[in-house]
Amino acid sequence: MKDAKNSEDRSDFSFPEEERRGVYHAIYTRRDIRKEFLPTPVPREILVRLLRAAHHAPSVGFMQPWNFILVEDPSIRAELKHAVDKERQAAAIIFESPRAEKFLSLKVEAILEAPLVIGVTIDPSRDGPHVLGRLSDPDTDLYSASCGIMNMWLAARAEGIGMGWVTIFRKGDVQKILKLPYHIRPIGLLCLGYVREFPARPMLETEEWAFRQKLSDLVAVDRWDRREGELWEGIRKGLDQPDEFDWER
Numbered sequence: 122m123k124d125a126k127n128s129e130d131r132s133d134f135s136f137p138e139e140e141r142r143g144v145y146h147a148i149y150t151r152r153d154i155r156k157e158f159l160p161t162p163v164p165r166e167i168l169v170r171l172l173r174a175a176h177h178a179p180s181v182g183f184m185q186p187w188n189f190i191l192v193e194d195p196s197i198r199a200e201l202k203h204a205v206d207k208e209r210q211a212a213a214i215i216f217e218s219p220r221a222e223k224f225l226s227l228k229v230e231a232i233l234e235a236p237l238v239i240g241v242t243i244d245p246s247r248d249g250p251h252v253l254g255r256l257s258d259p260d261t262d263l264y265s266a267s268c269g270i271m272n273m274w275l276a277a278r279a280e281g282i283g284m285g286w287v288t289i290f291r292k293g294d295v296q297k298i299l300k301l302p303y304h305i306r307p308i309g310l311l312c313l314g315y316v317r318e319f320p321a322r323p324m325l326e327t328e329e330w331a332f333r334q335k336l337s338d339l340v341a342v343d344r345w346d347r348r349e350g351e352l353w354e355g356i357r358k359g360l361d362q363p364d365e366f367d368w369e370r
């Protein structure tokens with residue numbers, strides 16, 4: 122694989138410079154937000170844009186397996202919060218001390234504080250039993266809805282709105298609270314709102330729980346562990362270098 126040598130070798134569908142930077146800006150400065158939400162409501166026209174952004178995600182066989190439940194009622198919020206708290210306690214058992222105590226000290230949701238909470242679900246039966254491309258991998262409905270959530274996450278960042286994706290709950294608890302049909306699977310409680318700040322680094326990094334891995338350890342050529350040859354040498358250095366788009370520094 123060779124780089125195109127000059128502009129005649131490739132058609133140029135790239136965005137104008139400022140828009141191109143805007144895409145990377147959203148990608149690098151998006152954060153999972155669980156605290157510092159402001160009470161200001163998310164304007165409805167922005168909420169509509171965010172939902173539409175999610176709905177324009179790719180999906181296997183174009184099945185669009187997602188539904189979005191906007192959770193307004195404080196008593197339902199309280200039930201969701203309880204479900205997450207329970208699961209957090211359960212999850213802590215997995216870790217040994219001192220990681221267990223550290224885990225319990227981390228904030229993992231903002232269900233009561235965020236002005237907006239959206240339950241995202243997938244319907245594995247949407248579009249019938251033979252969705253194009255899904256025969257080989259039934260999880261593709263989940264991948265699809267994850268793309269939708271990511272679209273919303275990036276769009277929210279561009280709108281100046283923080284979002285946290287909460288998954289620490291028992292499926293059955295959330296199914297019961299949101300009155301989901303039995304076959305509908307909840308895959309996230311999204312907490313959204315304006316925030317006091319977008320931290321430069323992932324919270325789990327600041328809390329020294331986990332760190333960003335070296336990208337060059339995660340890329341290979343032709344097989345799992347091959348890191349040599351012209352293509353590899355051409356990209357190797359760039360993979361670990363902070364570049365013009367690195368807003369995380």
Ligand SMILES: Cc1cc2nc3c(=O)[nH]c(=O)nc-3n(C[C@H](O)[C@H](O)[C@H](O)COP(=O)(O)O)c2cc1C
Pocket residue numbers: 151152153154155228229230285286287288289322323324325
């Ligand atoms: C599928 C998925 C599930 C997640 N579930 C939770 C969660 O339940 N609670 C939480 O605090 N963060 C959750 N996160 C956020 C991650 O912890 C976060 O993305 C990661 O630490 C990197 O930080 P960043 O998103 O700010 O870059 C989830 C993220 C993903 C993609």
